[in-house]
Amino acid sequence: MVSIVSALGAGSGIDTTSLVEQLVDVQRSAPQARLDTKKETLESQISAYGALSSSLSTLQDSIASLTSEDIFNSRAVSFPDTDVITPNELSANAQTGSYQLEVMAIAQAQTLVANQTFDDKDSSLNATGNLTIRLGAWSYDASNNPASFAENESAQALNIEVAADDTLQDIADKINEADSQVQASVLLVDGAYQLMINAPSGEDNALEITSDDASLSGFNFNTADYSSMTETLQGQDAEIKVNGLSVFRQSNEIDDVITGLDFTLNKASAGEKISFTISEDSATAEDEIRNFVDAYNTFYETAKSLTGISTDADTEETTAGTLASDGTAKAVISRIRSMMTASVPGVEDFNALTNLGIRTQLDGTLEIVEDEFSAAIDNNFDDVAAIFAPKTSSSTSAIEVGMGSYSGQAVPGSYDVSITTSPSKGSVTSDSAFSAFNTADPGLNPLATPDYSFSVEVDGVASQSLTLEGDFTSADELRSALQSLINNDENIKAANIGVDVQVDDAGVISIVSREFGSASGVSITAQGDDFASATGLSANSVSTAGTNVEGTINGEPAFGSGNILLPAVGSDAYGINLTIKEGALGDHTFNFSRGLASELSLLVDTFLDDTTGAIAMREDNINSQIDDIADDQDDLDRRMTMFEDRLTAQFTAMEAIITSLQTTGDSLSSLFDTLPNTASSN
The missing domain is CATH 2.60.40 (Immunoglobulin-like)
Known part of the structure; x- marks a missing residue:
């Protein structure tokens, strides 16, 4: 007999598990593809912003040296080989010129040695009182004995308090621990200990020692009592001739004779004249400017690849950069590119890159026009410096313009300042x-x-x-x-x-x-x-009583403290501080420009700020979208699980029905076989 279930085209041969998986995959594929595509796009944008941030940081590093006037005040020196003088450092802004040095004498520190000796440096001296040590210059009589003492009024005296249980070593330690350059040591000479005291070098730093108790008289060295100490070395100034002019200094470390040149005197050598020249060194600044142009072009090409659309020369197919449709990235690049073509705020006339032969090409990169650039370096070097580095100036020497910690907020330009009360x-x-x-x-x-x-x-x-x-x-x-x-x-x-x-x-x-x-x-x-x-x-x-300076800046009342005048908080000049000399009454002007390098560095800082920067805020937005995708993924997974469960339940029910029909069919077939007049299928 033919099976009813078979006749209906059903049966237990259906692979319901595979069928459910296929149906779930079909249902998931479209929304899953959308989520995967969106996530991949957002992650690519995060990576692209990382590349943009890195290129901005590299650009900022390339202009670091140009943010200071020092690079434009570099100096070169041609110093001969000699053991008389050792050049240590040549600073920016050193005084240019030709010089001839002759070392007549080197500085020497006075040394005093106590004549009194002791068997043990660590035994109590049973001496009490105070030792007063003053610094100054000694004059000597015909026998080279101390005659009179003129105190060095710029040096502070030492007061050493000696207790009864203090040892010779204790006294030396107390002298050394005082806030002074006077140094003491205990010497072991022929089996006995003596106190040696060394003054700072220089004629005006010799020592006068006075005790207020007889128990300490063995350390006296003054006009009334100098026999207790032996002066083994007298204080002496260094004497050098600079282009024939005699100059005296207390130390052999010289940093204030020729502005910007630090050198050491090694020995006296009268008659030996050392000639050298300090000249301007524009090559250093020129190299840094060229490095900046190269760094900007590298940055711009990177940025353009991220935000632009490129065309394959062979296939003519166009490819959009990862951030081609991102308004924030485009705005960042546009701001920086605009700064390259704009005039520098606060600088007049010679105030843009084009003035020194740096031009923007059609592709957005910078090009150096060599003849114009060389002419600017050779003939307008101060103007070149003003384009790149911060610059302040005042209409009077009585006002010194400085940049405070908030100078990044100051608006470049010219300001009027009126001093109504001079500091005193x-x-x-x-x-x-x-x-x-x-x-x-x-x-x-x-x-x-x-x-x-x-x-x-x-x-x-x-x-x-x-x-x-x-x-x-x-x-x-x-x-x-x-x-x-x-x-x-x-x-x-x-x-x-x-x-x-x-x-x-x-x-x-x-x-x-x-x-x-x-x-x-x-x-x-x-x-x-x-x-x-x-x-x-x-x-x-x-x-x-002294007075605080008072005045206005651009008509706004300024804050005066001592001789410092500060602009009002929130005003255009806020971040600039003025040092006012006595007598600076009246109306004056001062100028402030931050320079292209500092303006650009400040702009990059605003872009890269971890909290308020445009890039950080955009990355936060993208990461938020990625988090949303994770939530959407969880929601899709839940819906697919429910769909799968529903299909599984439906197919399970179908299988149960089919099994029931098969059982019923088998029963009917057996019944039909037992009925009379029913022919067997066989």
């Missing part, structure tokens, strides 16, 4: 002109003890009680002594402040703070009767 320093002035006096002179009352003590307050810091001592035959001697006393006071030194003592033509003494501004001030807070009558300085002397 606080001071106190004596009531009378100088008249010679000697603090050892008892005066009209021989029985009275002279009182030349005084105290001073400088910039709000009170000094200790000070005592003036000496025979003052000139106003300059008094000036030097007062300045030394005040500046060597422990309280004044600790506050890192100081004074300059001045004498006018009439002999009137002024003690002037070294700081500008309203916090600057000097006053006598206490004085002995003899001090007041001899110097004319007392608590009643006229004190004048």
Whole structure:
């Protein structure tokens, strides 16, 4: 008998598992292809932005040296071989010219050795008191003995406090630990120990040592007692002749005789003249400019391949760059290309690359027109520097223009500045002109003890009680002594402040703070009767407070602190700072230009900023889209799983029905075979 199920064309021969997989694949293929294509495109864009960022960084590195005037102030020196002088460094902006040097003497440091010897450098000396070490210049008598000492008012004295249990080594250590260039060491000579003290080099840095207790007298070296120490070397200045002019310096390390040239004196060699020339070196800047042009062209070709459309010369097929339709990338490149053709803000006349023979070609790259470029380097080198490097200038030498940490926010251009209040320093002035006096002179009352003590307050810091001592035959001697006393006071030194003592033509003494501004001030807070009558300085002397500079910049009130004038926050000039000299009242102007190199570097910084940069923001957007694709992928996977489950369930149900039909068919066939009058199929 024919099977009913077979007759219906069904049966258990269907591979439902394979059929479900094929149906799911067909359903997935189109949306999966869209997701894969979109993800591949976005990942390619991320990679392309990485290449763009890298090329921007390389371009920025190529202009680093051009952001400083130093590259345009490079110097070359032709120095002969000699063992008399060693050239150490030639700085940018060194003074050009031809020079002849002759070393007459080298600087020498004074050395003192104590005559007193000790068996043990680590045993207590049982000495107490203070050693005062002053720096200055000694004059000597006919027998070469110390005759008089003139203190170096620019150097600070040392006060070494010695305790009873201090050893010879302790005293040496305390001298070395003081904030000074004075150095001490303990020598072992013939089985005994001696103290050696070395001064800084130079005639004005020799030492005067005074003790306030007899137990320390073995270390004295002063006009009253110099036999306890042996002066093995006297302080001496270096003497060199520069083009025949004698110049003296305290050190053999010379960096301020010829501006920008640092050299060392090795030995004296009178009669040996060393000739050399310092000349401008424009070749260094020229090479850097050429490197910049090459770097820009490399950048532009990279950027063009990412954002442009190229055509195959053979097949004439066009291919779009990965970022060809990306507006952000195109805007970045457009901004940089525009800067290459624009004039440099804040620079007048000779102010664009085209002025020095650098032109933009049709393909967007830069080309150097050699004859024009060479002429610009040879004839307009200062103008070339102004195109690339930052430049500031002022209409008066009384105003110095500087760039602060926020100079990147300043708008290049010309500014008007009006100084309405000049900066000044606080001071106190004596009531009378100088008249010679000697603090050892008892005066009209021989029985009275002279009182030349005084105290001073400088910039709000009170000094200790000070005592003036000496025979003052000139106003300059008094000036030097007062300045030394005040500046060597422990309280004044600790506050890192100081004074300059001045004498006018009439002999009137002024003690002037070294700081500008309203916090600057000097006053006598206490004085002995003899001090007041001899110097004319007392608590009643006229004190004048310092003033902060005041003024406007482009009509806007500026902030003055001391002698520094700052533009208003948020104004065009914000980021520029002005240093104003005393007496700079009135209307002036100053100019500021950042230069092409700095402008370009600043622009690249804005593009590459990790937070607010255009590239970072665009990459964040692309990564967000990639994250969205991951979510879409998860959603597609869930839908396909559900579809697969539904198909599997349907085919499972179908199989169950088919199995049921097959069972029923078999039963009917058996029934038919048992019915009467039913012929067997066989």
